[in-house]
Amino acid sequence: xxxxxxxxxxxxxxxxxxxxxxxxxxxxxxxxxxxxxxxxxxxxxxxxxxxxxxxxxxxxxxxxxxxxxxxxxxxxxxxxxxxxxxxxxxxxxxxxxxxxxxxxxxxxxxxxxxxxxxxxxxxxxxxxxxxxxxxxxxxxxxxxxxxxxxxxxxxxxxxxxxxxxxxxxxxxxxxxxxxxxxxxxxxxxxxxxxxxxxxxxxxxxxxxxxxxxxxxxxxxxxxxxxxxxxxxxxxxxxxxxxxxxxxxxxxxxxxxxxxxxxxxxxxxxxxxxxxxxxxxxxxxxxxxxxxxxxxxxxxxxxxxxxxxxxxxxxxxxxxxxxxxxxxxxxxxxxxxxxxxxxxxxxxxxxxxxxxxxxxxxxxxxxxxxxxxxxxxxxxxxxxxxxxxxxxxxxxxxxxxxxxxx
Numbered sequence: 001x002x003x004x005x006x007x008x009x010x011x012x013x014x015x016x017x018x019x020x021x022x023x024x025x026x027x028x029x030x031x032x033x034x035x036x037x038x039x040x041x042x043x044x045x046x047x048x049x050x051x052x053x054x055x056x057x058x059x060x061x062x063x064x065x066x067x068x069x070x071x072x073x074x075x076x077x078x079x080x081x082x083x084x085x086x087x088x089x090x091x092x093x094x095x096x097x098x099x100x101x102x103x104x105x106x107x108x109x110x111x112x113x114x115x116x117x118x119x120x121x122x123x124x125x126x127x128x129x130x131x132x133x134x135x136x137x138x139x140x141x142x143x144x145x146x147x148x149x150x151x152x153x154x155x156x157x158x159x160x161x162x163x164x165x166x167x168x169x170x171x172x173x174x175x176x177x178x179x180x181x182x183x184x185x186x187x188x189x190x191x192x193x194x195x196x197x198x199x200x201x202x203x204x205x206x207x208x209x210x211x212x213x214x215x216x217x218x219x220x221x222x223x224x225x226x227x228x229x230x231x232x233x234x235x236x237x238x239x240x241x242x243x244x245x246x247x248x249x250x251x252x253x254x255x256x257x258x259x260x261x262x263x264x265x266x267x268x269x270x271x272x273x274x275x276x277x278x279x280x281x282x283x284x285x286x287x288x289x290x291x292x293x294x295x296x297x298x299x300x301x302x303x304x305x306x307x308x309x310x311x312x313x314x315x316x317x318x319x320x321x322x323x324x325x326x327x328x329x330x331x332x333x334x335x336x337x338x339x340x341x342x343x344x345x346x347x348x349x350x351x352x353x354x355x356x357x358x359x360x361x362x363x364x365x366x367x368x369x370x371x372x373x374x375x376x377x378x379x380x381x382x383x384x385x386x387x388x389x390x391x392x393x394x395x396x397x398x399x400x401x402x403x404x405x
Contacts (some may be wrong), residue, residue, distance in 0.1 A: 005196055010203045016191075016231050016295065018061055020252055028078060029296040030267070030303065031190070031379060037055030037156075037389060038209075039238075042186045042256070043300075044225065044307055045160060049400045051357065051400055051401040052389045052393055052394065052398055052400045052401065052402045053400070054356055054359070054388070054389075054390070054400050054401070054402065054403065055387070055388040055389060055402075055403050055404075056226065056385050056386065056387060056388055056402045057337065057338050057341055057385070058383060058384065058385055058386070058390040059335055059336070059376060059380050059381060059382050059383060059384045059386070060335070060336055060337075060373075061333055061334070061335055061336075061382050062330075062334065062336050062370075062373070063269070063279060063331075063333050063334075064326075064327075064330035064334070064370050065269050065279075065320060065326050065330060066320070067321040067322065067370050067371030067372075068324060068371065069269075069320040069322055069323075070261050070321050070323055070360050071254070071258055071262070071320075071321040072318060072320050072321075072324065073252035073253065073254050073300070073318070073319050073321070074252060074253075074318050074319075074321070075250050075251045075252030075253060075316075075317055075381045076250070076251060076314055076315065076316055076317060077248055077249070077272070077312065077313055077314060077315040077316075077317055078248070078250070078251045078252055078313060078314070078323065079243035079244060079245070079248055079313045080214075080244075080247040080248070080249055080301075081213075081243070081244040081247040082213075082241065082242065082244065083210055083213075083241070083242055083243075084219075084237070084238035084240075084241050085207060085209070085210065085238060085239055085240050085241070085242055086112060086207070086224045086226065086228060086237050086238045086239060086403050087204060087205070087207055087227075087228065087239070088228060089113070089201075089204045089205065089228070089250075090203045090225065090226065090227040090228065090379050091114050091115070091205055091225070091226060092113060092114040092220070092223065092224070092225055092226070093111060093112075093113060093114055093220055093222050093223060093226050093236075093239065094113065094114050094159075094222060094225050094241070095109075095111055095112040095116075095175060095222070096110070096111045096218075096220070096222055097109060097110060097111065097113050098110050098111075098240060099153075099215065099216070099218055100217060101214065102214070102217055102274070103212075103214050103215075104212070104213055104215065104242065105209060105212055106209055106210065106211050106212050107208050107209065108208060108209045108384060109206055109207070109208055110208060110209055110240060111207040111220075111228060111240075111241065111336070112206050112207065113204075113205040113206075113207070114205070115136050115202055115206075116207035117169060118198070118201050118202040118205055119202060121198045121201065121202070121325070122195070122199055122201075122202050124197055124198070124199040125191065125194045125195035125197070125198040125199075126198075128191040128195070129188065129191040129194075131190055132184060132187045132188040132190075132191045133188055134185065136181065136184035136185060136187075136188055137182050139177065139180040139181045139184045139213065141176075142177045143177035143178055143180070143181050144253060145177075146170075146173045146176070146178075146324075147174055147176040147179035148172040149170050149173065150170040150171055150173065150176070150206070151172035153166055153167045153169075153171075153173075154167060154170070154298065160235060164369055171377060174226055174312070189287065189345075205315065206257050208246065209242065210280060211244055212244065213242035213243055213244050213245070214239070214242065214243060215240050215242050216238075216240075216241045216242060216243050216313065216386040217236075217240065217241045217242065218239075218240050219236055219238050219239060219240060219252055220236040220238075220240075221241045224236050225293065226230040226239060227367065233295065241338055242319045243313050245307070245309075245311075248304060248305065248307075248311055249285055249301045249302060249303050249304070249311065250270055250282065250301070250302040250304075250317045250319055251299055251300070251301055251302075252299070252300050252317075252319050253292070253297035253298070253299055253300075254297055254298050254299075255296060255297050255301050256291060256296050256297060256298060257286070257332075259298045259300075260284075261321060262287060262300055262321055263284065264284050264286070264287060265284060265286040265321070266282075266321055267281070267282075267283055267322045267324065267325045267326065268281075268282040268283060268284060268305065268319050268320060268321055269281065269319070269322060269326060270282045270302065270317055270318070270319055270320075271281065271317065271318045271319075271320070272311065272315050272317050273315070273316045273318075274309060274310075274312075274315050275311075279281065279310075279331070280304055280305075280306065280311070281304075281310065281326060282302045282303055282304050282305055282306040282307060282319070283302065283303055283305060284300060284301075284302055284303075284321070285301045285302060286300070286301040287299075287368070288300070289302065290357065297331050300319075301382055302319050320338045334367075334376075335375070335377075335381075335382055336352065336370060336372060336373040336374060336375055336376055337364075337374055337375040337376050337386065338372060338388060339372055339374045340372075340388065341386050341388050341389065341390070342364070343390055344368065347405075348363070349363070349364055349365075349366055350362055350363045350364060350379075351364055351379075351380065351386045351387070351390075352386055352387040352390050352394055352396075353380060353384055353385070353386050354385040354386060354400060354402065357399060357401075358397055358398065358399055358400065359387055359390075359394055359395075359396070359397070359398050359400045360373060360396060360397060361396040362379055362380060363379055364376060364377075364378065364379030364380055365377040365378040367378055385402070387400065
C-alpha cells in the first residue's frame with residue numbers, strides 16, 4: 001500500500017510553471033497599454049473631461065440703425081387724406097368708370113347718375129336765355145327808333161313846327177324804350193342765373209374725384225340707387241372710397257412713460273411687415289396732443305421721407321425712433337458679431353465657432369465697429385454660433401456646454 005502511493009507521486013518541471021506566469025504578465029501588460037491608449041484617445045476627444053460652461057452668441061444680420069435705436073413702436077399705415085365719394089342728390093347709377101386700384105386725377109369723372117330730368121331743365125334754361133337775348137335785341141331796335149324820333153321832334157318843337165304835346169309823346173316813347181331795354185337786360189341776367197342753377201343741378205349727377213387719389217374700394221355698381229343719406233333699403237351712400245397716396249403716414253401708439261423720448265422731426269426708420277427686406281426713412285410729423293386713457297398711450301404720426309408705390313394703407317408697420325439720421329453707408333444690412341467674442345489682434349482676429357459641442361478657433365475678417373458689434377466680412381456665416389466671451393480656458397477643440405441667457 002505504501003509502495004503504491006509512492007509510485008503515483010510525480011514532480012512538475014520548474015520551466016513549465018515559470019512560462020505560464022510570464023505569459024500572464026504579458027497579457028496584463030497589453031491590457032494596461034490598451035487601457036492607457038484608449039484613455040488617451042478619449043481624453044483627447046474630451047470624452048473624459050467635463051464640458052466647459054460658456055455663454056454663446058450668433059452671427060446676426062442687422063441694420064446699423066438698430067444699434068442707435070431709442071424706442072420701437074408698432075402701428076399702421078394710414079392715409080391722412082381720404083374720402084367716401086358720393087352724390088349730393090338721389091339717383092340711379094348709370095356709369096362707373098373706375099375699379100379698385102384705379103388712379104384718378106382731381107376733377108376726373110368717376111361715375112354718373114341718371115340725369116335726363118336735369119338735362120331737360122338745363123336745356124329749358126338755355127332756351128329762356130336765348131329768348132331773353134332776342135327780346136333784348138328787339139327792345140334795342142325800338143329804343144334806337146325812339147331816340148331818333150325824340151331828337152327829331154325836339155328840333156321841330158324848338159322851331160315851333162310841332163306842338164308841345166307831340167314832343168312830349170316822343171319823349172315818353174323814348175323813356176319807355178329805355179326802360180324796356182333795362183328790363184330785358186335784367187331778364188337775360190335772371191335767365192343766365194337760372195341756366196347756371198340748372199347746370200349745377202346737372203353737375204350733381206356727375207361724380208368727380210375731389211383730389212388725386214387711388215380707389216380703395218368700390219361700394220356700388222351700375223343700377224344701384226345712390227342717395228346722400230343711404231337710408232333707403234338697398235340704397236348706397238358712397239360710390240367709391242379713395243385715398244391720397246401722397247399723404248400716407250404711419251400712426252403708432254407710444255406709451256406715456258416713453259413719450260418724452262419722441263420729438264417732432266426726430267429721424268425714424270420704418271419697417272413694414274409686408275416688405276420685410278426694406279427699410280424706409282421717416283421723421284416724426286406730429287405728436288397728437290391727447291392721450292388714450294384705455295391704453296395709456298399717445299399717438300405719434302410718422303411721415304415717409306420717400307414715397308414707394310408698394311406702400312399701401314392699413315399695412316402694419318414698426319417704427320424705430322433713432323438717436324440720429326441714418327448715414328448713406330448704413331442703409332444696407334450687414335453681418336455682425338459681438339465685439340467681446342473676438343480674440344487676437346488686428347489682422348489675426350479669430351472667434352471660437354461652436355460645432356457638435358466643441359469650440360474651434362476660426363480666423364475671421366472684420367470691418368467697422370457699430371456700437372458693441374463689429375462688422376463681419378468673412379470667416380463665419382449668418383446664424384453660426386460662437387463663444388460670446390472666450391477666456392483663457394477656452395482652447396481650440398475644447399468641449400463646451402452652451403449656457404442659455
